Amino acid sequence: MSSPDFKCGYIALIGVPNVGKSTLLNRLMGEKLSITSPKPQTTRHRLLGIFNLPEAQLLFLDTPGILEPKGALNKTLVQAALTALSEADVVVWLVEPRPPDPHDRILLPHLRKLPRPLIVAVNKIDLVPKPQLLPLMAAFHELFPQAPIIPISALLGDGTQELLAEVVKLLPPAPPLYPEDQWTDSSERFLVAELIRERLFHHTGEEIPYAVAVQIEEFDESRRPQLIRIRAVIYVERQSQKGIVIGKQGRLLKIIGAEARAEIESLLGSQVFLELWVKVWKNWRRDPKAIRMFGYQR
Ligand SMILES: Nc1nc2c(ncn2[C@@H]2O[C@H](COP(=O)(O)OP(=O)(O)OP(=O)(O)O)[C@@H](O)[C@H]2O)c(=O)[nH]1
Ligand SMILES: [Mg+2]
Structure with missing residues (x-):
């Protein structure tokens, strides 16, 4: 109490x-x-x-x-x-x-x-x-x-x-609103998507960080804590941006994936198999459906 x-x-x-x-x-x-x-x-x-x-x-x-x-x-x-x-x-x-x-x-x-x-x-x-x-x-x-x-x-x-x-x-006097062992109300899926987006912010320039959204399509924790399998889609707005994010012979995507995986493993306290896909959603930032789907509107 x-x-x-x-x-x-x-x-x-x-x-x-x-x-x-x-x-x-x-x-x-x-x-x-x-x-x-x-x-x-x-x-x-x-x-x-x-x-x-x-x-x-x-x-x-x-x-x-x-x-x-x-x-x-x-x-x-x-x-x-x-x-x-x-x-x-x-x-x-x-x-x-x-x-x-x-x-x-x-x-x-x-x-x-x-x-x-x-x-x-x-x-x-x-x-x-x-x-x-x-x-x-x-x-x-x-x-x-x-x-x-x-x-x-x-x-x-x-x-x-x-x-x-x-x-x-x-702060006003009030009893705690959340249990002591809770540190956020965001889901692990959301935090994982954010860690991938952060790597994209660091490795791409100009318009690309702003044209990117990340969606987790699969989060399989049936073998947790040995392994969590995650499949994420990186959405961009144009075909040319997709090429840049993937990089020559997939090199940039590989770097982004490796760095993100290390961060995700430390967040989740488990080994992680991370699969990244890049897809184009034309001008998603102007599309209310996309804005809702990516969770920007609550
Ligand atoms: N030198 C210095 N850099 C800082 C300090 N605090 C933040 N930064 C840098 O400022 C940049 C922006 O930091 P963020 O924490 O992402 O800023 P933010 O206000 O959350 O930005 P948005 O999410 O874009 O609104 C990063 O490169 C940070 O490392 C500080 O006290 N000193
Ligand atoms: Mg910020």
């Missing part, structure tokens, strides 16, 4: 693409749950990370980066982020270590009407000389005088304990 002072609530991690939301989620959890990449618009879902402390259960919501929404997929992603924002008990607004600019300003109206406490986390402080930090924090303080402004490096872990302590302070 939890004590009457136990705290529990949702904490939305919100910000522009590439600011480090998913890196922060993984850092706070101490586990790799969300995929990350140097390219913007990596995250396409709201992702729940459950983190237990003796005095609190923290329900982190990683979200897609917020940007000027163009196209069916982007609109859906921004909506997912805004929904997480509206569901949160505490909001952590992650910002780049530079003065607020027009990209950040898209979010301001949403943050201003929040009925919930806000924390501003200035991320990537490992990239700025120390003397620049104070004026930067002052600029964000001017925007939100009530909010704690916490400098962090999600990558290196600097300041993240301070951030965690601030979050716990602001």
Whole structure:
């Protein structure tokens, strides 16, 4: 039984693409749950990370980066982020270590009407000389005088304990919502598809990472934990993209498969046989049916 002072609530991690939301989620959890990449618009879902402390259960919501929404997929992603924002008990607004600019300003109206406490986390402080930090924090303080402004490096872990302590302070008293041994509400199939997509983000350029979606067609765990057989389809939007993903004599697909399999094995704690196929779904990002099928709309 939890004590009457136990705290529990949702904490939305919100910000522009590439600011480090998913890196922060993984850092706070101490586990790799969300995929990350140097390219913007990596995250396409709201992702729940459950983190237990003796005095609190923290329900982190990683979200897609917020940007000027163009196209069916982007609109859906921004909506997912805004929904997480509206569901949160505490909001952590992650910002780049530079003065607020027009990209950040898209979010301001949403943050201003929040009925919930806000924390501003200035991320990537490992990239700025120390003397620049104070004026930067002052600029964000001017925007939100009530909010704690916490400098962090999600990558290196600097300041993240301070951030965690601030979050716990602001959480409402409530009993835990999830059992202690649960770390997310996403299925293993989904997490596996994400690990494959992450490898594609790392190994392809230009339009391709954005034109890719991954679907798990078979997840046979009848021989678990010795072996799990997984068949996944990588969807692209054009024939030419299919050729690039496969690579000369299948070389790129082989690398993607080998790297993804290693990550999947460590996630599932089992040996994995991974079969990858590449298929074309013309302009799937404009097709509401595809957007639903790939689970971007809940
Ligand atoms: N130097 C430095 N890089 C960081 C830090 N945090 C994140 N990054 C890098 O920033 C890039 C983007 O990180 P992500 O965590 O994928 O960013 P995101 O906000 O989740 O991005 P989207 O999912 O596209 O919205 C990656 O290359 C990270 O390694 C940090 O504190 N310092
Ligand atoms: Mg992300």
